[in-house]
Amino acid sequence: MGKIVFQGVTKSYHKSKVVIDDLSFTLDSGGFNFLVGQSGSGKTTILHLIHLSEVPNSGKIMIDDTIINRQTNLTNHRTKIGYVFQDYRLIEKQTATFNIKLPLYISKIKRRDRIKFFDKTVAKLSIEHLLDKTVESLSGGEKQLISIARAIVTNPKILLIDEPSAHLDRKNSLKILNVLMGIQSLGVTLILATHDIELIKASEGSRIMILKNGKIEFKKI
């Protein structure tokens, strides 16, 4: 579970400029994948295509051998795919708990499982002390943790993270990276987009996807 396939995917926002160019690749289930490339190379676009915030102009995207497109049920799709936005997109005036629980109510997860999923997520990230605080009172690193908690609370098989170091110092970035590696080791397919080469940490099974001129080159570390 968590296999991602691109088949001849092309994406452009304007006719004159192709962002993703006839791109084909397969990401098998599991694994820590770094998606790197310069600013503007299309990293966020790739994540948006998987998350179905954008659709390709041509080509096919498959998750676990099922094509995703405009007909796909978005609620079901997004229960399976966690997304950590670059700018967090948390509800600032609400508590951490409120924010983390939100996807559980939007998804069709059974009532008795909601509490279980929430408790598991909180324990995994050691964020007990943040739960009753409003998001606006948290630091950048703490917001990032809450944003990750919200993304994994439904037990997704794929986790997408966009530029986690964008608003954090080096120490907090590395801390978040370790948290993500812990989550990934439990079996999700994780894609972390970054233009921060220093963030790429050698770890067995990690893959580097280098995005340039609309194509991806793979490297294994």
Ligand SMILES: Nc1ncnc2c1ncn2[C@@H]1O[C@H](COP(=O)(O)OP(=O)(O)O)[C@@H](O)[C@H]1O
């Ligand atoms: N919604 C959009 N409308 C128009 N152009 C866009 C949109 N999103 C991204 N782009 C353009 O697509 C290219 C790739 O952007 P993006 O995927 O955000 O790259 P990255 O995340 O690597 O910085 C850029 O030239 C950007 O300006």
Ligand SMILES: [Mg+2]
């Ligand atoms: Mg981006």
